[in-house]
Amino acid sequence: MKLSLRLVSAVLISSMLLVATATEISPEAVAPxxxxxxxxxxxxxxxSSNSCALICREFEQFEGGHCRGFIRQCYCTTKCC
Structure with a gap:
């Protein structure tokens, strides 16, 4: 007995919708x-990344900071929107 093309298509689309709705991403899984x-x-x-972070927090109102680059420079960090 042959399966009709409509039945196979309906089953395939239904299974895809089921998988898509079952795999929700929790807010904790997405890092800011x-x-x-x-x-x-x-x-x-x-x-010193510690002194960099201190300058960034105390004087520039950022959340932290770290040293990076070939010419060691201080980069202040904050969470983006």
Missing amino acids: RTCETLSGRYKGLCW
Whole structure:
């Protein structure tokens, strides 16, 4: 007995819809993006990410900071929208 093309198509579409609705992404699974901005207050080469983060938090109202790059510079970080 042959299955009709309409029946096969209906079963395939139904199974695809079922899979698509069953795999929801929880908000905890999506990590917030982090934006970086070159610090305007940190002077000199950045050797300590702790001091960079302190300058960014205390004087530039960012959430943190870290050193990076070949020419070690301080980048302040915050969560992006």
